[in-house]
Every structure is written in structure tokens, then in C-alpha cells.
Amino acid sequence: MTGWPELEAFLRTDPRDVGCDQALRILDVYVDLVLSDTAEAAARRYPGVAAHLLACGPCAEDYDGLLAAAGRAGDDDT
Amino acid sequence: MPGVSGERELDAESACWVEDLRSSGPARELALARLHALLLRVARSELRRREGRHPVVGPELDDLAHQAADDALVAVMAKVGRFRGESRFTTWAYKFAVLEVSAKLGRHFWQRPAVTLEAGQWDQLPDRLGLRPDELAEHAELLAALRRAVAEDLTDRQRHVFTAIVVDGVPLDALVVQLGSSRNAIYKTMFDARRKLRAALAANGYLAAPADGPADLDWVRRSS
Numbered sequence: 652m653t654g655w656p657e658l659e660a661f662l663r664t665d666p667r668d669v670g671c672d673q674a675l676r677i678l679d680v681y682v683d684l685v686l687s688d689t690a691e692a693a694a695r696r697y698p699g700v701a702a703h704l705l706a707c708g709p710c711a712e713d714y715d716g717l718l719a720a721a722g723r724a725g726d727d728d729t
Numbered sequence: 730m731p732g733v734s735g736e737r738e739l740d741a742e743s744a745c746w747v748e749d750l751r752s753s754g755p756a757r758e759l760a761l762a763r764l765h766a767l768l769l770r771v772a773r774s775e776l777r778r779r780e781g782r783h784p785v786v787g788p789e790l791d792d793l794a795h796q797a798a799d800d801a802l803v804a805v806m807a808k809v810g811r812f813r814g815e816s817r818f819t820t821w822a823y824k825f826a827v828l829e830v831s832a833k834l835g836r837h838f839w840q841r842p843a844v845t846l847e848a849g850q851w852d853q854l855p856d857r858l859g860l861r862p863d864e865l866a867e868h869a870e871l872l873a874a875l876r877r878a879v880a881e882d883l884t885d886r887q888r889h890v891f892t893a894i895v896v897d898g899v900p901l902d903a904l905v906v907q908l909g910s911s912r913n914a915i916y917k918t919m920f921d922a923r924r925k926l927r928a929a930l931a932a933n934g935y936l937a938a939p940a941d942g943p944a945d946l947d948w949v950r951r952s953s
Contacts, residue, residue: 655858660937670913670916679821721817
């Protein structure tokens with residue numbers, strides 16, 4: 652251990668990580684699963700997407716945004 | 730990946746959206762107007778949600794929201810024939826608005842007059858990677874080894890991408906615009922660079938042997 656956990660976390664890679672293209676391709680499916688079940692259930696079903704969202708800031712930002720938008724969907728019909 | 734390729738029966742609301750958008754006449758026009766209003770709301774909310782992490786405010790923010798909604802609507806209409814109902818239609822459509830917001834903020838980064846990047850701001854790196862000033866001396870040797878590994882072990886492309894994102898703090902989506910690349914390609918370059926750097930530091934005894942595992946890169950969220 653280096654005593655610099657942020658650097659160690661930054662350099663750690665997850666072989667399950669599917670990358671941005673695959674994660675974004677099913678982001679809507681993933682988000683609906685989170686909303687209809689749980690985040691844990693979505694991560695179990697799509698571990699490669701979950702791994703990617705932990706490591707990729709821009710995709711995580713899109714996930715957070717889509718989760719917020721889809722979670723409001725019932726309020727949007729105005 | 731499981732369960733994303735099969736066609737399934739659409740839920741009633743999604744089926745209604747698809748039917749109306751693929752029809753002609755007043756039903757289509759009405760659906761287009763409703764969908765645009767929803768996409769605009771999502772784009773505005775998304776830009777507000779990201780406030781503080783981008784410099785867009787006031788009328789410019791609303792302009793950007795309109796551009797994102799307009800382009801998202803075009804994307805939805807181009808792909809609605811391929812919508813298979815793996816998610817709700819609205820979630821699927823909102824994704825385009827969120828992605829358009831990200832892409833437009835990436836382009837906007839380079840349009841700001843205040844952008845004066847000094848290439849290779851290595852003194853910023855410890856802070857970007859969560860090191861406090863009082864920890865600098867303790868990790869000076871590791872920091873020097875990291876810098877040496879960046880110089881000696883990465884390819885030119887990896888070094889350029891690493892330096893821009895990690896050292897200079899350029900948002901990944903902005904670098905995509907600058908390099909005419911894709912988010913996936915830049916991410917893959919960074920992924921490979923991270924693996925190489927870890928291996929180099931491990932080989933020199935600074936880190937434990939490379940072990941793949943979950944990472945949580947909050948610093949990327951802060952900088953993008």
C-alpha cells in the first residue's frame with residue numbers, strides 16, 4: 652500500500668468494465684431496472700456496466716442525469 | 730450482456746408513443762410537440778443538475794437546452810423504428826437528451842474565452858488525485874516515479890490523453906471534441922494507460938502487483 656488510496660484507486664482497472672459504448676447503449680435499460688428494482692439488482696444483472704459506471708466519470712454523470720429524469724417521468728406529463 | 734437484444738411487447742404508453750410518432754397527420758405533430766417539450770425539460774433539468782461543474786448560465790443555458798432538445802428529437806426520430814421496448818420509451822428518449830447535454834458541454838468548453846490551459850500542469854496532479862499539501866513530501870518519490878512512468882512507459886497517444894485529462898484537467902468530453910475522437914476511444918486509451926502505469930509502479934516496488942478490481946474515480950466526476 653502506498654498510503655495514497657486515490658492514486659491506487661485511479662490505477663486500478665476492472666476487467667469486467669464494458670466501456671462507454673456498451674454502457675451507453677443499454678443505459679436506459681439499466682436505469683429502468685434500477686427504478687423498478689434496485690441498483691444492486693441492476694449491477695448483478697449487468698456487472699460490466701456497473702463496473703464501468705464506477706470508473707468513468709462522464710458516463711456516471713449521464714447515468715445520474717438519466718436516473719433523475721426517468722425517476723421524474725410520472726411528473727412530466729404536463 | 731444479458732437481456733438486451735430480444736424484442737418484447739411494448740408497454741401501453743411506449744406503444745402509444747411509437748405509434749403516434751410513426752404515424753402521419755395531427756397525431757404525429759402532437760406527439761412531436763409533446764416529446765420536444767419533455768426533452769427540453771430534461772435538458773434544462775440536466776444543465777441545472779450539473780450547475781457548478783460547467784460555466785453555462787442565464788440565456789446561454791436555455792439556448793443550450795433548446796439545442797440539446799432539438800438534436801435529441803432528431804436522434805429519437807431517426808431511431809424510433811429500431812426501438813424494441815427493452816426500456817420505457819420515455820427513458821430511452823430521455824437518454825438522447827442527456828447525451829446531447831454532455832456533448833454540447835464538451836464543445837462549449839473550448840468556446841469559453843477564459844480557457845487558458847497551460848500544458849503539463851504537473852504541480853496540479855497531487856491535488857487532482859486527492860493528495861493534501863502536507864502529504865506531498867511523503868509521496869514525492871512516488872509522484873516522481875509516476876511522472877517518469879508517464880514519460881517512459883506510455884505511448885504518445887496515451888501520454889497526450891493522460892496529460893490532458895489528469896494533469897491539465899480537461900474534461901473527457903471536451904478532449905473528445907478536440908481530438909475528433911469518441912468517448913469510448915478516449916476512455917479505452919485512459920484504461921490502457923492506467924494499467925500500464927500500475928504495472929510500471931508495481932515493477933519498481935511502489936505498488937502491489939497489478940490487481941484488477943473495482944475502481945471509484947470520483948476525481949473524474951469532479952473534473953468532467
